[in-house]
Amino acid sequence: MTNKKNQQRIDTLREELDSHNYSYYVLDNPEIPDSEYDRLLRELDELEQQYPELITTNSPTQRVGATPLDSFSEVQHEIPMLSLGNAFSEQDMTDFDRRIREGVEKKNIEYAAEPKLDGLAISLLYENGLLVRAATRGDGRTGEDVTLNIRTIDAIPLKLRGENYPAVIEIRGEVVMPKSGFDKLNRQQLEKGEKPFVNPRNAAAGSLRQLDPQVTATRPLSFYSYGVGLIKGMSLPNKHSVMMGKLKLWGLRINPESRVVKGVKGCLEYYEQLAKKRNSLPDEIDGIVYKVDDIKLQGIMGFVSRAPRWAIARKFPAQEEMTKLLAIDIQVGRTGALTPVARLQPVFVGGVTVSNATLHNQDEIDRLDVRVGDTVIVRRAGDVIPQIVSVVKSKRTGKPRRFYLPDTCPVCGSETARFDDEAVTFCTGGLFCEAQRKEAIKHFASRRAMNIDGLGDKLVEQLVDEGLIHTIADLYQLNVENLVKLERMAEKSAKNLVASLEKSKKTILARFVFSLGIHSIGETTAQTLANHFTTLENIMGADEEKLLAVADVGPIVAENLMTFFNQEHNREVVEQLIAVGINWPKIKKKSANDSPLAGKTFVVTGTLETMGRNDAKAALQELGAKVSGSVSKKTDYVVVGENPGSKATKAADLGITILDEKAFTKLLTQ
Numbered sequence: 001m002t003n004k005k006n007q008q009r010i011d012t013l014r015e016e017l018d019s020h021n022y023s024y025y026v027l028d029n030p031e032i033p034d035s036e037y038d039r040l041l042r043e044l045d046e047l048e049q050q051y052p053e054l055i056t057t058n059s060p061t062q063r064v065g066a067t068p069l070d071s072f073s074e075v076q077h078e079i080p081m082l083s084l085g086n087a088f089s090e091q092d093m094t095d096f097d098r099r100i101r102e103g104v105e106k107k108n109i110e111y112a113a114e115p116k117l118d119g120l121a122i123s124l125l126y127e128n129g130l131l132v133r134a135a136t137r138g139d140g141r142t143g144e145d146v147t148l149n150i151r152t153i154d155a156i157p158l159k160l161r162g163e164n165y166p167a168v169i170e171i172r173g174e175v176v177m178p179k180s181g182f183d184k185l186n187r188q189q190l191e192k193g194e195k196p197f198v199n200p201r202n203a204a205a206g207s208l209r210q211l212d213p214q215v216t217a218t219r220p221l222s223f224y225s226y227g228v229g230l231i232k233g234m235s236l237p238n239k240h241s242v243m244m245g246k247l248k249l250w251g252l253r254i255n256p257e258s259r260v261v262k263g264v265k266g267c268l269e270y271y272e273q274l275a276k277k278r279n280s281l282p283d284e285i286d287g288i289v290y291k292v293d294d295i296k297l298q299g300i301m302g303f304v305s306r307a308p309r310w311a312i313a314r315k316f317p318a319q320e321e322m323t324k325l326l327a328i329d330i331q332v333g334r335t336g337a338l339t340p341v342a343r344l345q346p347v348f349v350g351g352v353t354v355s356n357a358t359l360h361n362q363d364e365i366d367r368l369d370v371r372v373g374d375t376v377i378v379r380r381a382g383d384v385i386p387q388i389v390s391v392v393k394s395k396r397t398g399k400p401r402r403f404y405l406p407d408t409c410p411v412c413g414s415e416t417a418r419f420d421d422e423a424v425t426f427c428t429g430g431l432f433c434e435a436q437r438k439e440a441i442k443h444f445a446s447r448r449a450m451n452i453d454g455l456g457d458k459l460v461e462q463l464v465d466e467g468l469i470h471t472i473a474d475l476y477q478l479n480v481e482n483l484v485k486l487e488r489m490a491e492k493s494a495k496n497l498v499a500s501l502e503k504s505k506k507t508i509l510a511r512f513v514f515s516l517g518i519h520s521i522g523e524t525t526a527q528t529l530a531n532h533f534t535t536l537e538n539i540m541g542a543d544e545e546k547l548l549a550v551a552d553v554g555p556i557v558a559e560n561l562m563t564f565f566n567q568e569h570n571r572e573v574v575e576q577l578i579a580v581g582i583n584w585p586k587i588k589k590k591s592a593n594d595s596p597l598a599g600k601t602f603v604v605t606g607t608l609e610t611m612g613r614n615d616a617k618a619a620l621q622e623l624g625a626k627v628s629g630s631v632s633k634k635t636d637y638v639v640v641g642e643n644p645g646s647k648a649t650k651a652a653d654l655g656i657t658i659l660d661e662k663a664f665t666k667l668l669t670q
């Protein structure tokens, strides 16, 4: 390409990328998939690498500077960045509206209303359409120059769109971290063994305070404009809402929830609507900002100390409050998981009184270093279970002891266990533990386990609640006579259930092992165990060495099996089940060569719901199949889980049989 052609292509790419960015962030209407955007950006980057003389500072490739700063320099705000007065009730809003009406001597006032974002106020200075400086609010008069960090935020244009923008314009708004990005960032922090951020605002602030813009560039930050400071070369329009419309045309993001409302009634209705939506919005908000829309009227109202009289922030109930941790209790869930529950001094937060919060697991207790007697910050957002977000260490008195989950189950006294790579501590009581009993029975009766027709979840609950059954073995003692005594149980249904129970006695070993609900023993592992050991006695009697010799069995599965069968009460239940006549056909040890899968080549792609990729591989190898990492003409089957890679497409192109997880499990267990 000639230099002119290169320049043309570069210009086109930059325009296209800017335009796609605009559609994505400002119009909230992406025109192309992310992969296509990345391809265009790569093409531009490659061209610019080839012709560095054609690079401009405002090219979409130049968002992230390579050199970290030593410190942030100070910025004086020519027009101070104001704060806002607060309203906490309808009465406060009525008073605000009255003050305005009296102040401007008008009956009906229109207000521009929009969410009050829980982020960081930022000033963006554009000269001749180019972003030349970005600063934090600081104390309102002096902030910090964070231009290099702000440039990394894709939602902020480096160059304004169109041509009708003023020569100088200072745009003000809020940098935020969307909730989804915050959750992802915190997951990554935990994976790296680093401290998670307390809330999206802290995460946004921490991200902007980085001296190295390369770090900021990795943080999922966004921006919404809400006003204008300095403006030269153009006079302000007569309405705030019209100004916001202009900012949008120039490429700045405006909150899509912004509205113009009439009078205090409109303000209150808007509040109700947004309060309902609050938790489903993509960004954290802590209230609503109302501004007199007419800019002339704003001028009449003026300012009081450092806040405008023409605007107000109506706050939502706080979602975080401080309180005392009185005790930590343990709840044993229906799956046997031990959950530590914080008992709190009751506190009004998120619109309700909270006296309990979940502490999740031992890792969470360790991470927070929370101890009984501590002062803690509790968060309750919407219907989400209240959480303890941090401990106010400065308020800790004495030397409270660290808290550890118990070694024995508080419900049944069985040992508790936890594996290295699992966060959950669970009760090993299994079928014996009252907390787990209903769930264990439901699992036992389920279609893929013993397939007891007519024994649904509700009926299991009823049977346990009425004391008719205590263990899965008791199911086989049920008879029509005692079943019909149950509420809503007709004789016909009772007879059917007894018949189903009878029918379920004829099963296969794999199903029986699966139906016992042993921690981490899914259908595939149960099948592998049955194939390998051929009898229940062999499985129950296998020691660690023997278990680990099975292709699909790792230390966790081995430990779970041994723990389960070492419990006297679990052995008793199994014996009772055999005694009532549960039976299965004898298994002839299948050599790999007998299996229909022997010699077949499999490729597994994507995430499987019921087993890890290694488990799938081991199960296939056990049956004499080969597992390959890449698809070729020699591949017989491609197993496709969630989010498969290009292997699935290649398999389809080559006409290879594709199996979803269900079909795959069926093939393994046939």
Ligand code: 5U1
Residues within 6 Å of the ligand: 082, 083, 084, 114, 115, 116, 117, 121, 226, 227, 289, 291, 308, 311
């Ligand atoms: N959404 C929004 N937030 N916020 C903060 N609008 C808005 N306006 C502000 C502030 C401090 O101040 C102007 C009213 C001057």
